[in-house]
Amino acid sequence: MRASQQDFENALNQVKLLKKDPGNEVKLRLYALYKQATDGPCNMPKPGMLDFVNKAKWDAWNALGSLPKETARQNYVDLVSSLSSSSEAPSQGKRGADEKARESKDILVTSEDGITKITFNRPTKKNAITSQMYRDIILALKNASTDNTVMAVFTGTGDYYCSGNDLTNFTSATGGIEEAASNGAVLLRDFVNSFIDFPKPLVAVVNGPAVGISVTLLGLFDGVFASDRATFHTPFSQLGQSPEACSSYTFPKMMGSAKAAEMLLFGKKLTAREAWAQGLVTEVFPENTFETEVWTRLKTYAKLPPNAMRISKELIRKNEKEKLYAVNAEECTTLQARWLSEECMNAIMSFVSRKSKL
Numbered sequence: 446m447r448a449s450q451q452d453f454e455n456a457l458n459q460v461k462l463l464k465k466d467p468g469n470e471v472k473l474r475l476y477a478l479y480k481q482a483t484d485g486p487c488n489m490p491k492p493g494m495l496d497f498v499n500k501a502k503w504d505a506w507n508a509l510g511s512l513p514k515e516t517a518r519q520n521y522v523d524l525v526s527s528l529s530s531s532s533e534a535p536s537q538g539k540r541g542a543d544e545k546a547r548e549s550k551d552i553l554v555t556s557e558d559g560i561t562k563i564t565f566n567r568p569t570k571k572n573a574i575t576s577q578m579y580r581d582i583i584l585a586l587k588n589a590s591t592d593n594t595v596m597a598v599f600t601g602t603g604d605y606y607c608s609g610n611d612l613t614n615f616t617s618a619t620g621g622i623e624e625a626a627s628n629g630a631v632l633l634r635d636f637v638n639s640f641i642d643f644p645k646p647l648v649a650v651v652n653g654p655a656v657g658i659s660v661t662l663l664g665l666f667d668g669v670f671a672s673d674r675a676t677f678h679t680p681f682s683q684l685g686q687s688p689e690a691c692s693s694y695t696f697p698k699m700m701g702s703a704k705a706a707e708m709l710l711f712g713k714k715l716t717a718r719e720a721w722a723q724g725l726v727t728e729v730f731p732e733n734t735f736e737t738e739v740w741t742r743l744k745t746y747a748k749l750p751p752n753a754m755r756i757s758k759e760l761i762r763k764n765e766k767e768k769l770y771a772v773n774a775e776e777c778t779t780l781q782a783r784w785l786s787e788e789c790m791n792a793i794m795s796f797v798s799r800k801s802k803l
């Protein structure tokens with residue numbers, strides 16, 4: 446999944462052939478990603494305030510912090526590829542510098558007031574996550590990690606936050622079940638790594654019930670604001686599956702092993718207040734004032750100095766990163782085997798044929 450040196454060199458050549466001028470903001474991002482991919486974190490002495498051109502370059506490069514060279518290379522390749530396709534597509538109309546939208550069908554991505562908002566937008570299926578949605582989210586986080594927004598916020602359309610993995614992802618896959626499980630494990634690993642790597646504050650606005658991976662991921666968030674209508678449910682044993690998104694590590698650490706087992710082994714569904722008491726939720730709001738109160742709060746947070754927040758997050762996350770990558774890899778290998786088990790296949794078939802609901 447990572448871009449090779451050859452992909453990077455192709456992207457460098459492609460930039461010279463762009464039909465449209467990408468604009469200064471994008472040029473700076475390309476410059477910063479190129480420098481990070483080749484030289485690593487910013488090593489250029491800070492230019493004087495009046496040296497506007499070099500100061501802008503320094504700011505853009507410095508804002509990438511300790512982003513790994515490989516990730517910078519991948520982001521560079523992705524950015525060039527999006528520029529190449531958009532320079533061939535008809536104009537979509539002009540948007541303000543801090544207000545842009547990149548739409549995909551079931552994942553909405555908008556940027557406003559310094560916040561990238563990523564919305565699960567499949568309300569008729571309770572926002573269950575399809576394979577394409579996993580890929581859309583990986584891309585949205587990649588873009589948000591280097592754009593000019595300050596934080597990323599996840600929420601859901603409709604009555605649910607998210608009902609977790611779409612249980613038909615495997616039954617609808619083309620090819621054999623083993624191939625589907627193997628592809629699923631690779632996709633899941635990349636998906637969770639994109640949350641581990643996200644360098645800016647990451648917040649969930651949990652507007653309603655959350656199930657499965659949408660709950661376990663919260664252990665990798667910096668803030669979780671929940672409506673008092675939200676519930677938190679991880680029915681892995683009932684599904685013949687095992688925990689993911691590093692929850693086998695983050696949940697016991699956060700709430701102690703007994704309470705983590707209650708959720709991850711026995712599938713106890715928590716109310717928003719119970720989840721708050723276990724440290725999974727930052728704050729619970731009454732449903733009728735939830736949206737107004739939370740978004741007002743987030744807009745205030747988005748005005749805090751972005752570099753200070755990024756650097757503080759880096760300090761908090763730094764000593765955990767290698768552990769999180771390792772836990773993620775092991776959870777994915779375990780799940781790959783679980784998906785092929787009779788317990789799991791029976792549970793999925795039972796859901797799909799609607800013989801029983803959880």
Ligand SMILES: CCCCCC/C=C/C(=O)SCCNC(=O)CCNC(=O)[C@H](O)C(C)(C)COP(=O)(O)OP(=O)(O)OC[C@H]1O[C@@H](n2cnc3c(N)ncnc32)[C@H](O)[C@@H]1OP(=O)(O)O
Binds near residue numbers: 579609610684802
């Ligand atoms: C790359 C692979 C990565 C895998 C990562 C591993 C992740 C694991 C998990 O996330 S495990 C958790 C999986 N989720 C569930 O088990 C939830 C299943 N859904 C339900 O139990 C219920 O639908 C409900 C409790 C969420 C809501 O119940 P109810 O209010 O009665 O509504 P409906 O059941 O009628 O649902 C409406 C509509 O949505 C479809 N749907 C809901 N959730 C899912 C889902 N997770 N997968 C697929 N489809 C879902 C449901 O089938 C209905 O569709 P229909 O109207 O019948 O077409």
